[in-house]
Amino acid sequence: MTRDQIRDADGVALYRHEAIAAVLQVRRVDDVERLTVLLSRRRDEPFAGLFALPSGAVETGEALDAAVLRHLAAKVDVSGVTHLEQLGTRSDPGRDPAQRTIATSYLGLVPTSSDPALPERARWEPVDALPALAFDHGIVVAEAVERLRAKLSYTNLGFALMPTEFTIAELREVYVAALGHDVAPTNLQRVLTRRGQLVPTGELSRAGTRGGRPARRFRFAEASLIVTDPFAVLRPEG
Amino acid sequence: MTRDQIRDADGVALYRHEAIAAVLQVRRVDDVERLTVLLSRRRDEPFAGLFALPSGAVETGEALDAAVLRHLAAKVDVSGVTHLEQLGTRSDPGRDPAQRTIATSYLGLVPTSSDPALPERARWEPVDALPALAFDHGIVVAEAVERLRAKLSYTNLGFALMPTEFTIAELREVYVAALGHDVAPTNLQRVLTRRGQLVPTGELSRAGTRGGRPARRFRFAEASLIVTDPFAVLRPEG
DNA sequence: ACAAAAGTGTTTGCCGTACACCCATGG
DNA sequence: CCATGGGTGTACGGCAAACACTTTTGT
Structure with missing residues (x-):
């Protein structure tokens, strides 16, 4: 927690801020169309080896939506993302066991016609049969699915x-x-x-x-x- | 912009993060019931003298909703706030001309039966006749009103x-x-x-x-x- | 008795679901 | 000509808006 103590010249506490992308696509899995989410297996601690959503820090002078797209571009062709909207911001001090990080999540959608090449560690997984996810990413996926279902109506x-x-x-x-x-x-x-x-x-x-x-x-x-x-x-x- | 360059030991950029409260209440103004929002006249630059929403920095170890309530408590009796929900997070690098600040806004509601004493600089103002507000607070109020109207339905x-x-x-x-x-x-x-x-x-x-x-x-x-x-x-x- | 305010009954129209039936094509 | 899949017509039920009418009070 000592890292949280970093403050600016006015004495205001400073935070890591990251953007999380829950990108959903309907894909054919075992001959059935399923709603899937883009996941990537983590290399580093914490939660090394677990699946997580694409995410990453916001850069200097960068807005949140630009940060999501930038981190997403490392996993998937972002020109295939036809819709992107903010979901919410999670700030529980314990959500990242390594350091205090505030995270803003986004819902992204990709049409069935797009099948971009994925890097080694990334996969599409059906949202109704997810493995345990790193951090609070399981909740983020649930919020993304809920938002999609509501807005389809x-x-x-x-x-x-x-x-x-x-x-x-x-x-x-x-x-x-x-x-x-x-x-x-x-x-x-x-x-x-x-x-x-x-x-x-x-x-x-x-x-x-x-x-x-x-x-x-x-x-x-x-x-x-x-x-x-x-x-x-x-x-x-x- | 030099202040934005503060980074932690891993080289990750750090940000000020603040919570903004758009607290709405129906109040009798000039013998008519109006939907109003709690504003406070700013003492300091930037935007000194303009009205703004109650807001303030998130403290170490504090979650966002706790931060909203804490800053709100300085303006109004928070036991009267019967509903509080997150609206969204604004991250435009230019939204605070003094320094880069990411802000998460909340919608708060107060029942007609509550009429808490206000500090000197605070007032309830009808949302359909607002003065110019500091920062992007005018947009936040519009989002709060839109959310309330939708959810009433x-x-x-x-x-x-x-x-x-x-x-x-x-x-x-x-x-x-x-x-x-x-x-x-x-x-x-x-x-x-x-x-x-x-x-x-x-x-x-x-x-x-x-x-x-x-x-x-x-x-x-x-x-x-x-x-x-x-x-x-x-x-x-x- | 009358005005004022609250509450009830009824009509109308739209929207969404279900289901029965008709249309066009390949074998 | 029949199976297969696509398309259309119709009926039912629920919900919400409008409006006429009834009920209960104070003066």
């Missing part, structure tokens, strides 16, 4: 998980994996269409080898976060 | 703005002030009752001096935050 955040064009069946598979429960394709299309999120491209997919009607292709109307279903109850309609 | 957060017992008319006045638009008392009662938030105490208020039927008194069923109307669309009903 009242925003157009699905765009960040999908390629630019897709069929309803493909969209459904991603929603099922991300939400963790079944979704009826009929209702998925209706809800997202009514909210103006889905636009048909006019093109059709080829039918599969076992036959069936060719599926229409769609894209999301907007490629950035929009609240499409604001939960404003008690608002007069006039 | 899908949680029981109203409990934090109200005394333990109240009539529907009193509740309506607070909702109107907090939401910034009219609310029909009939529908307010129905919505909150259906969600299980409101419980009648069985007692009645005295009728006003100009007559009228005496109002039933209610209380909130829970005195801590609960999501009563989760926005989970696309969930199968079975």
Whole structure:
């Protein structure tokens, strides 16, 4: 704890500050689409050998979101990250047993179409079967998943998980994996269409080898976060 | 910027970290209920003479929420703060012109029944007619108001703005002030009752001096935050 | 009796789920 | 022509807003 005592010229305590990235992607694991998170096995103490989220210190003159992207770039092609938003800041003095560190976590999303090469120690792991994680990173993953699931319900955040064009069946598979429960394709299309999120491209997919009607292709109307279903109850309609 | 260069023994950059409190309360101003925020006029540079939110540095071994409450205690009786939640962390290197400071903001709520004595430099100011604020505190207030308005729609957060017992008319006045638009008392009662938030105490208020039927008194069923109307669309009903 | 304030009943419309049925393609 | 997968139409239920109407008090 002696390291915490470092102060500036005014006597104000100074802290390490780091950025943590919980990057989620729907990936095919054992022939099933699963919601996964990018992890990296730690080389050094503390928690050497355990999996952890990509994270690292904020540099001089650098904003937090820039720091997340910089540390993320060491693990994955950041041009594939279609959405990034702040989750929260964790400050429990004991969260890093080595030294006092305040950490701000971010949720990142990568579309199914992207499959970037990973360095040796990094892997995508399904969020519903995680190993023990270093620090409080398990909680951060849980917060990231919760945020994603909530926003899939009242925003157009699905765009960040999908390629630019897709069929309803493909969209459904991603929603099922991300939400963790079944979704009826009929209702998925209706809800997202009514909210103006889905636009048909006019093109059709080829039918599969076992036959069936060719599926229409769609894209999301907007490629950035929009609240499409604001939960404003008690608002007069006039 | 030279102060930013302070590093620990491992060469990791160190930062000032402060906690900011946006404490909101519905108060009667000029005979109308208004949503107000607690401000304090700054004594020192930078931004000397401007209003700012209560804020201050995090101490050694102190978590962020403890730091907010500690700095808040200097301005207001914190036992009146019925709800406190983190909003976000601001890290723009230029947000404090004097030195690099990372700041985490909180939303605090105080019920109408509380009217704590304030120190000389502190005041409650209506959020829809704010003067220019120091630093990025204007944005923090806007985020606090937005969070409150959203959560009034899908949680029981109203409990934090109200005394333990109240009539529907009193509740309506607070909702109107907090939401910034009219609310029909009939529908307010129905919505909150259906969600299980409101419980009648069985007692009645005295009728006003100009007559009228005496109002039933209610209380909130829970005195801590609960999501009563989760926005989970696309969930199968079975 | 009348005004004032509170509370109840009813109507309307939207939204989301479920389910039955129709369409287009490959074998 | 049948299996397979995609798409459309319809019915049901719940929730919230609006509004008319009834109840209870003070003057």
